[in-house]
Amino acid sequence: MEHQRDARSTHNMKVLTPITITPAVYNFAVAPFQLGDYAEWSAATAYVAGNRVCINAQRRQYQCLVANTNFSPVTNPDKWVDIGATLPWRPFDGFLSSTLTSITYGSVISDPLLKNPGSLYDLRLDFYAFPFWALGSFDAIAVMNTTAAWVRVVYYNRTGAVTYDKKIYSVDTSVVIDASSYCFNDQATRRDFIFDGIDGWGTTTGDQVHVLISNGPDGTLAAVSDVIPVAVGEIIIGEAHELGACHADAAIQLIDYSKKEIDVYGTVKIVQRAYSLNGSFEIEVPTANRPRIQNLMASLRATPCVYFPSEFDANAGVVIYGYVKDYNTTYSTPERAYASLEVEGMI
Known part of the structure; x- marks a missing residue:
């Protein structure tokens, strides 16, 4: 039995704990400020x-x-x-379903303190730029519930040097090996993106990370008639903590909140609503780490976080944004403990 468990172990399970995003670290210069939003409340109205x-x-x-x-x-x-x-803050409200769509809100980055300002971040309907600075310590970013062709994360240290630059495309083209497979093979499209191993640190305005999300082609500005609006549900920035080796039999469950009714004549009426993803994971941890992980799970029981077995697995669809529903551990050997983790996803 011990040997079977080892054989099923794959990547290290991680949990991305979020940094609270405030106006002090989320730098946006939008003109007007509430583009596409409702008017400011007035005491005289x-x-x-x-x-x-x-x-x-x-x-x-x-x-x-x-x-x-x-x-x-x-x-x-x-x-x-x-x-x-409000629209500029929807990607940080803790709900995947409250998406920010570029048809109603565009990014205009004009602050001279930002690295790489100018045409790259001009207002356009198929592109978002989310610049952050002075975030402190972080090493991972999750961009979730997107409709985008690609997502890119660039980290600048206070000297202006780029120490991390990675772009992930939404379409998996690994199945394309010739013209026939390009035309007829199914190509998976991801909606969630994980960027791990960033090694971000800094408390000055010079320490910046830019999250770029686009439906446009690389390096060119799409014609207005060809624009496909880009949307994003949530951006989570923080530290990724290793929990242990995740076994290969992780389970992802879709919970649908749509309303389905059948009348006396058998007519079906469906009202589409939001959905969530729940996850069940079997984890193998060194026994010495059991108290630390147990305390971490207890501290996160009411905090939405991102759970994923590895950056590769997460970008292949095995990722849950939610909170701990259940965590159990048992002693199996003096060296290893086995745990089951259930995560209830956010809508």
């Missing part, structure tokens, strides 16, 4: 039920429940309901 506003200081959107004037949405939940993050 008479609102009626159904009106929507945003409060940029809170980075939130609100909808009016009852007619009111001079009642702040932040402190009056009986008159306003929070309907989500």
Whole structure:
């Protein structure tokens, strides 16, 4: 039995714990600030039920429940309901389904402190640029629930040198070996991207990482008629902690929240809603590391994180953004302990 477990072991399971993204580290210069968003709430405006506003200081959107004037949405939940993050902050709100789409919000990077400013980051509907600085210590980035042709991550140290530059394409072309396979073989398309081993560190504005997401061709600006809007659900930046060797029988379960009804005549009505992915993993860890990993899992029980067996596996679709639902460990030998990890995915 011991030998069978070893034979099924593959890559080291990791968990990416997030850094909180704030205006101090997320540098965007958008003109106007709330492009595509709702108007800023005003104390002088008479609102009626159904009106929507945003409060940029809170980075939130609100909808009016009852007619009111001079009642702040932040402190009056009986008159306003929070309907989500403002557009520039949707990739950091903890929900995969609240996507930011480039048809409604474009990136215009103009801050002179940013590395590589200019035409590369000009406003366009098939491209996003997310620049960050002074993040502290981090070594991994997850870009999830995207509709993009490629995602690129570039890290600049404070001297301006590029120490990490990697681009991942959404289409897996490994099955293409000739003209026939190009035309007829199925090519997998990924929606989640993992960048591991970045070795990022720094607390100054010179320490920068840029996340670039695009549906356009490499190095050229697509004609307006050819533009395919790009969307992104969540960007998670932080440290990837190794948990142990992940066995090859990891299970991914899709949970659908769509509404399905059948009337008395047998007619089926389906209302499509969001879905989530749950994951079950068997992990083998050195017994000496068991307390550390157990404490880590306990500390993350209410924190959405990214769980993946390896960068390769994650970019092949084995990745879950969610929180710990269940974690159990047993002693098998003085050297090794075996654990089961269940992760409940975010929508």
